[in-house]
Amino acid sequence: MTAAVPISLHVNGERVEAHVLPRLNLADFLREHLKLTGTHVGCEHGVCGACTVRVNGEIVRSCLMLAVQTQNASVETIEGLSDSGEIADLQAAFRDRNALQCGFCTPGMLMAAQDLLKLEAEPDRDRIREHLSGNYCRCTGYQAIVDAIEATARARAGRAP
Amino acid sequence: MKASAFAYARATSVVNALELLAAHGDKARILSGGQSLMPAMNLRLISPELIVDIGELAELRGIAVKGDILTIGALTRHVELLKSPEIAAHAPLLADAIAHVAHPAIRNRGTIGGSLAHADPASELPACVVALGATIIVRGPRDERRVAAKEFFTGIYETALSPQELLVAIELPVARKDSSHFFHEFARRHGDYAIVGLASQALIRADRFTELRLGFFAVGDRPLLAEAAGKLVNVTVTPAVLSEASSALGEELDPQEDQQASPAMRRHLAKVLLVRCVSTLLSRSDLAGAIA
Numbered sequence: 001m002t003a004a005v006p007i008s009l010h011v012n013g014e015r016v017e018a019h020v021l022p023r024l025n026l027a028d029f030l031r032e033h034l035k036l037t038g039t040h041v042g043c044e045h046g047v048c049g050a051c052t053v054r055v056n057g058e059i060v061r062s063c064l065m066l067a068v069q070t071q072n073a074s075v076e077t078i079e080g081l082s083d084s085g086e087i088a089d090l091q092a093a094f095r096d097r098n099a100l101q102c103g104f105c106t107p108g109m110l111m112a113a114q115d116l117l118k119l120e121a122e123p124d125r126d127r128i129r130e131h132l133s134g135n136y137c138r139c140t141g142y143q144a145i146v147d148a149i150e151a152t153a154r155a156r157a158g159r160a161p
Numbered sequence: 162m163k164a165s166a167f168a169y170a171r172a173t174s175v176v177n178a179l180e181l182l183a184a185h186g187d188k189a190r191i192l193s194g195g196q197s198l199m200p201a202m203n204l205r206l207i208s209p210e211l212i213v214d215i216g217e218l219a220e221l222r223g224i225a226v227k228g229d230i231l232t233i234g235a236l237t238r239h240v241e242l243l244k245s246p247e248i249a250a251h252a253p254l255l256a257d258a259i260a261h262v263a264h265p266a267i268r269n270r271g272t273i274g275g276s277l278a279h280a281d282p283a284s285e286l287p288a289c290v291v292a293l294g295a296t297i298i299v300r301g302p303r304d305e306r307r308v309a310a311k312e313f314f315t316g317i318y319e320t321a322l323s324p325q326e327l328l329v330a331i332e333l334p335v336a337r338k339d340s341s342h343f344f345h346e347f348a349r350r351h352g353d354y355a356i357v358g359l360a361s362q363a364l365i366r367a368d369r370f371t372e373l374r375l376g377f378f379a380v381g382d383r384p385l386l387a388e389a390a391g392k393l394v395n396v397t398v399t400p401a402v403l404s405e406a407s408s409a410l411g412e413e414l415d416p417q418e419d420q421q422a423s424p425a426m427r428r429h430l431a432k433v434l435l436v437r438c439v440s441t442l443l444s445r446s447d448l449a450g451a452i453a
Contacts, residue, residue: 002167023164045199046267060269063203065199066199069216
């Protein structure tokens with residue numbers, strides 16, 4: 001029974017059929033099998049947030065989910081959010097405010113930030129920090145990231161950033 | 162690291178899951194939300210031979226209120242508890258606590274049954290169910306049994322569950338309209354495991370506790386229902402009374418040492434939480450300085 005298991009799911013809107021070993025996690029499936037390397041693998045035990053993706057519209061840790069658990073699911077990665085233009089303004093705000101240096105944490109940060117902005121129109125800085133509490137940045141620090149998200153929220157609400 | 166190889170079975174019903182457990186015993190592990198199991202497997206702390214995925218068993222999901230009993234299916238996710246009007250109305254302590262359980266991406270997958278069955282002594286929900294006097298519903302190969310939350314947790318990552326049993330639901334008494342609660346934890350980062358935490362439920366009449374349940378976590382090998390609470394019930398709480406209860410609490414605790422804190426620091430923080438809890442619940446700012 002350790003043999004490969006067939007799965008069928010949607011990734012960034014495209015139907016994907018694959019055979020995967022049970023031990024393969026979703027992050028490695030996306031990176032190694034589908035070559036979607038925007039999803040980063042950091043700690044592999046759910047602490048750093050670099051591997052954050054959306055499954056059925058909700059953010060999850062792709063290192064803490066098996067590929068076999070995505071049977072019939074809809075998975076969205078940073079490539080999907082980026083290509084569709086959904087987070088173009090958020091990405092521009094990160095760039096404008098130098099909210100990244102090495103960029104390793106950025107895909108996960110953008111995923112978590114967009115999740116918050118979809119749930120709440122104008123979160124304050126404390127709410128932003130709380131929602132990003134599961135995402136580590138080890139070089140820039142969080143000030144500029146919070147700035148970028150706050151500015152995006154204001155712009156989306158039709159107010160001056 | 163990556164998990165070692167294992168076989169995978171997607172359970173089609175509770176009965177099917179129990180059959181798989183009966184056949185494989187302690188070589189199998191149940192996968193619900195996976196937010197504790199997967200880290201343990203990725204770190205190779207455990208290497209089960211078979212994973213029984215119960216994620217699609219709709220019969221284990223949901224929140225229902227019947228009379229004065231609130232029933233929560235084992236597969237109910239943290240995010241669902243957080244958003245539930247039934248939980249907010251009938252188990253407000255749980256609603257407060259859930260906001261401290263890990264981070265949004267983890268709350269979207271983690272389940273209450275998984276958290277209780279995992280029994281991490283530093284996690285919030287075991288202490289909550291102990292403080293709330295919950296009953297854990299467990300199904301085995303032949304029958305169902307009911308275990309008082311206080312008896313359910315038996316050690317670090319240890320519970321009263323046998324390898325053939327499945328935690329299927331949690332029953333809580335609906336909180337009385339006149340009850341009050343307090344939840345607080347000390348952690349390095351919001352959402353991290355607590356250094357020390359307290360989940361408390363109380364009844365107050367004429368400025369006195371008529372009932373007080375103090376569920377401490379991260380102070381020992383399992384959640385602790387503090388007996389020191391007895392010193393604060395049916396008495397007028399003065400700084401001296403609270404100080405005595407605080408000393409009694411210190412003697413009752415057996416905190417462990419780890420990278421986060423020494424036993425002495427944990428004992429001190431537990432006393433700080435006790436004083437904050439009592440002064441907050443009784444609205445008595447004069448008690449806020451009473452630490453023995």
